[in-house]
Amino acid sequence: MAKVTITVNGEARTVSVPPETTLLKLLREHLNLTGAKLGCDVGDCGACTVIVNGKSVNSCLMLASQVDGFDVLTIEGLATTDQLHPLQTAFEEKGSLQCGFCGPGVIMSAKALLDEEPDPSVERIRDALAGNLCRCTGYSKMIEAVQAVANSVNSHPSVKSA
Amino acid sequence: MRAFDVVTAKDSRHAVALLAEHAPTAKVIAGGTDLLADLKFSSHGPAMVVDISRVEDLKAITITDEGLSIGALVTHTAIMRSPIINDMFPALVHAAHTIGAVQTRNLGTLGGNLVTGVPSMDSGPTLMALEAIIVILSPAGRRQVPMAEFFLGPRKTVLKPDELLAEILIPKQNLGKPTHFLKFGLRKGQALALVSAAASVWVDVDTQICSAPRISLGAVAPTVIRAPKAEAHLDGRPLTADAMAEAGRIAASEAKPISDFRASAGYRRELVAVLTKRALEGAYELAKTKRRGA
Incomplete structure (x- = not known):
């Protein structure tokens, strides 16, 4: 067994897992964080996207032991009990999701982008979401939602994304 | 995925020692974007996986006496953001950008792209047109192989089981070549x-x-x-x-x-x-x- 200590959504957690366990499996099956989804399991669909040390990654393509000591942010870490993250609010207001399966991954990709680049062009948003497949929406309203958050962050510098 | 053990290398020397100890039944993992995707669909897996993702001495992009050295563990994202590479070889930045998507570029490494040996690898043509040299470490020491001699066939390279691709070198005479x-x-x-x-x-x-x-x-x-x-x-x-x-x-x-x-x-x-x-x-x-x- 591999002993893995990670900070998930601000909280330090230690678990023992078989060495071949992926980060996604660690999150879903050992820590009960089922927001990140198991889609293709080979890095094509992006449903498993989480943020590790500030960078968006496919959690299905990392071994749990590779993130030992690292900081992991999942979709569960964005909202508080009384307030959604601005991206979540924008996705809700714009009707950006339909079935919603891809949503956690898309929102984490968008968050990673906005954290690095608060005012991205549409081209940059498209590039940032290229690794997240959605079979329902056609993406337009997701891009509009990310733009809306980017604009609100810029017009109100005090509004920071989590 | 079939069960395997994982050992984590601290630096490149340690990685070479671990490979020597566990070859030929060991596989190397860096970014994991190819290896894990393969292992999930493979009926036979390695007994041991040597994790080199924490080997810091293979993550540098530097100009040396020999030319431009890119550590095997430099990610595609790091290539896209490197001021040196943007200045000297915008083609390498463009090639890196065509690989996968943000998430896979954040994980995947230049060395990892090369060791797959697939003919469609996006890093390959630019490096070959720049006559890149592959630097390989093993218990026997360090050897250099011209990129044009590195690939033997689809998914086959000259790397032996106890050898580690350490560095990609663009020779000095080609620095800044259009x-x-x-x-x-x-x-x-x-x-x-x-x-x-x-x-x-x-x-x-x-x-x-x-x-x-x-x-x-x-x-x-x-x-x-x-x-x-x-x-x-x-x-x-x-x-x-x-x-x-x-x-x-x-x-x-x-x-x-x-x-x-x-x-x-x-x-x-x-x-x-x-x-x-x-x-x-x-x-x-x-x-x-x-x-x-x-």
Whole structure:
């Protein structure tokens, strides 16, 4: 067994897992964080996207032991009990999701982008979401939602994304 | 995935020692974007996986006496953000950008892309057109293999089980050499190349005569290849539109594409002619804006 200590959504957690366990499996099956989804399991669909040390990654393509000591942010870490993250609010207001399966991954990709680049062009948003497949929406309203958050962050510098 | 054990290397020496200890039943994991995707669908897996993702001494991009050294563990994202590479080789930045998507570029490494040995690898043609040298570490020491001799066939390289790809070296004489890369896929995002092409060339700004033209093609042969006849056609001649178009046609005759569900061999051959010409045009454009050694 591999002993893995990670900070998930601000909280330090230690678990023992078989060495071949992926980060996604660690999150879903050992820590009960089922927001990140198991889609293709080979890095094509992006449903498993989480943020590790500030960078968006496919959690299905990392071994749990590779993130030992690292900081992991999942979709569960964005909202508080009384307030959604601005991206979540924008996705809700714009009707950006339909079935919603891809949503956690898309929102984490968008968050990673906005954290690095608060005012991205549409081209940059498209590039940032290229690794997240959605079979329902056609993406337009997701891009509009990310733009809306980017604009609100810029017009109100005090509004920071989590 | 079948069960395996994982050992984590602290530095490159440790990685080589671990590989020597566990070869030949060990596999190396860096970014994991190819290895884990393969292992999930493989009926037999390695007994041991050597994790080199924390080997910091293979993550540097530096100018040395030998040239531009890119550590094998440099990610595609790191290549895209490197000021040195943006300045010297925008083609490498473009090639990195065509790989996968943000998430896979954040994980995947340059060395990892090369060791897969797949003919469609996006990092291959630009590096081959720049005559890159692969630096390999093993218990026997350090050896260098020219990129053109590194690939043996589809998914086959010269790497022995106890050898570690440590560094990719672009030789000093090619620093800043005007280079252009093009990839043709069926989509903009997350597509495998139907054909990719890279060209590098020095051009005398006064006479327009080109020297050391290098053309490399991806996805149209068992490995990434050079197109030596097309290169010979251009060497020492003025880089005219006709010459570049003819080099494209010659390159198409040097390619050995296959037909599969993505495209026919004939279509790929046509693409080679067009992409080679356009890669040469792109390199020529760059050459007009900078002089050798500048």
